[in-house]
Amino acid sequence: MTKGDDAILFSRGADVRMTSCPINPSWVIEGAPVARNFILSQSLDGSATGLLWDCTKGVFNWHYDIDETVYVLEGGARITDDDGVEHNIGPGDHVLFRAGSHAVWRVDDYIRKVAFCRNPVPAPLLLIARIFRKLVKITGFGGKASPTPAMFGG
Template identity: 45%
Template structure:
């Protein structure tokens, strides 16, 4: 049983300026803002709220990002698939390495679930370590019917 408390955040908090890289902006003067909602203990995953005003820009992803759109809309293209318009309630996954073209007609607000990816060899080693740890826990746990948890 975990003794770590849950952390709750609201998506309506104060947002701070988070300017888009000027060379990525293709049209308009989009103003972006964000605020951090949570961060994992290993600092490899975090959640934030982000919003942006009208404009066209590209975004270069150096992380995996899962987006849940809260308000407004954005038409997004990855240069491979046809552009698609995302609205409140839609969910989108964008992998690290992608370059997406965003067109925000008036306003968009999203929750972003971000994850810094690890090299494959490190991810495999971590999975193997966790599997061994889980097996060791099972072997050391008391068993029902094995005499350890029998009623007196």
């Protein structure tokens, strides 16, 4: 754990300054959607980011190269998956997009979301981590091995 002034970082709503985050022009299907974001946090190892994101009216592809969990705060969208199934999302809804997935977003007016982005662990490293956790559990060395943080009952 990091000790010092950067161990816990606080911010106020007034500190949120949304900045332009243009959608790849080749992904835009219809309209001229304007997207913005604000980085809420980044892990020290760079593998995870939390951000606010909003977007105006438009239709566009989105290709996910990371795992992204979305929680809608305001507005909504219709999301079409690769099977052609359309899903309506609005405030309080959440969606997990796995790395490698694709979706078509149709924003009829506006959407604002919190997004939690994480680079997935490569399969060989994941296997090593699972073996290590199993060995810790079997031997009892190193205390309790749980992927769930202690504050959530892990």
